[in-house]
Amino acid sequence: QVQLVESGGGLVQAGGSLRLSCAASGLTFSNFHMGWFRQAPGKEREFVAAINWGGASTYYADSVKGRFTISRDNAKNTVYLQMNSLKPEDMAVYYCAAKRFGVNWNPKARTYDYWGQGTQVTVSS
Secondary structure: EEEEEEEOEEEEOOOOOOOEEEEEEEHHHHEEEEEEEEEOOOOOOOOEEOEEEOOOEEOOOOOOOOEEEEEEEEEOOEEEEEEEEOOOHHHHHHHHEEEEEOOOOOOOOOOOOOOOOOEEEEOOO
């Protein structure tokens, strides 16, 4: 059974930092591209960042470029999202997602195979 478990969310002041983690189990992690999405109340789930199976390619939403960094450790079956210079508009539930390698992959589309339950990020102004 595939599980993606996010952690690291919480309350932070604007301008602060958080590091999210997503631990994967039940799959061969290095066979999957990974992504982070977020959903604010009343809004659709939106793309934040993605990283390919080997970590060589990364993708970011324009709204987070230069502030967020996605990385992965295939030995630990974990993907990370380092979030710096947080803004109130970054407040949302953050989800990690996994897409099997070898299938057409649009990093920004919500067509991933597996999703986590999400972790809340709250940014106070």
